[in-house]
Amino acid sequence: MKQKIMFDLDDTLVHCNKYFHFILDQFADLLYAWYSSAGITRAQIIAKQLEIDIARVQVHGFKSEHFPQSLIDTYRYYQNVTGRSASPVEEDKLWKLGNSVYELDVEPYPAMDETLDSLASSGHELHLYTGGDSLIQYRKIESMNLERYFQDRIYVRLHKNTDALEQILKDGKFNRATTWMIGNSIRTDVLPALHCGINAVYLKQETEWTFNVLPIDAKPSGALLTLTELPQVPPAIDDYLNEFGMRISG
Known part of the structure; x- marks a missing residue:
């Protein structure tokens, strides 16, 4: 899986x-x-x-x-x-x-490398989807050496919304049932993922930009998980997959 x-x-x-x-x-x-x-x-x-x-x-x-x-x-x-x-x-x-x-210097969240290593070593395919100016975002990506995880699977968009995500999913012929979007923004990460029919992880931060905060008013067709720390992501996805597999087999 x-x-x-x-x-x-x-x-x-x-x-x-x-x-x-x-x-x-x-x-x-x-x-x-x-x-x-x-x-x-x-x-x-x-x-x-x-x-x-x-x-x-x-x-x-x-x-x-x-x-x-x-x-x-x-x-x-x-x-x-x-x-x-x-x-x-x-x-x-x-x-x-x-x-x-x-x-300003770029600072990773705690256990960023360990989290990405864990997912990659489990055989999952990692993608990076970010909003912003390409030059600025790629400077961050290069300073953190993130290409070693994402390779050419990096998407930078000025408008990060449902239309942009939908285009990425169509162009890449993603299987939506086995695709996840993980991010801190309800507006640009969680809601577009739900509207596009993929799994979503809301990585809730203590202090959030007002622009990112909206009610989650879309019904998930798959997983919708709320976590507070990056290292929680691999076990949470594993737990969901194990539970889903048991439901299918049952």
């Missing part, structure tokens, strides 16, 4: 959100220093940036320039609200701050 197991990258195999939070903390400090005299709070700044960033992603996908541009757009929003003068120097500082998130 060998399976095709498709992994998300960001906040499934490698850390991502915490780096954006690190940059956003610096951004909020800057804007608070510039606009606090007008009664603008850090909470308002963070909320407005999130609103602007999510709106861009929903329309244009995971383009790398969206994040630094969202910092500038938030800055301009409060400039208009308060009447504070614009500054090209400040905007340039925000642009560089936003882009710096892509220059």
Whole structure:
């Protein structure tokens, strides 16, 4: 019962959100220093940036320039609200701050290698499906030497949704009953997997980007597992396959 197991990258195999939070903390400090005299709070700044960033992603996908541009757009929003003068120097500082998130070192989640080794040694075929800018995502992939697990089975898409996953499954002639999608995002991993009729593992993280959080309102045709740590994936899939095999044989 060998399976095709498709992994998300960001906040499934490698850390991502915490780096954006690190940059956003610096951004909020800057804007608070510039606009606090007008009664603008850090909470308002963070909320407005999130609103602007999510709106861009929903329309244009995971383009790398969206994040630094969202910092500038938030800055301009409060400039208009308060009447504070614009500054090209400040905007340039925000642009560089936003882009710096892509220059930070990549850090794997605990037991990433051990988890992938376990699945590969069991004979499962591993695939990687991630959303984002190709250059940035491949830099992460190369820095973690992930090609040794996924080889040419790597898919990078600006729009990571049901249509994109459906195309990958059709092009690769996947057997949907033996295919899995594993990821931290309900929006871009779990729901597309369920809509496409493949098995899904929701790898729930303690802190999640609001964009990724939705109700799971699709009925699974196969497995839908919720886990909290990457090393739980191999035994959870084994347990499901063993239980499914027993039901079939019975």
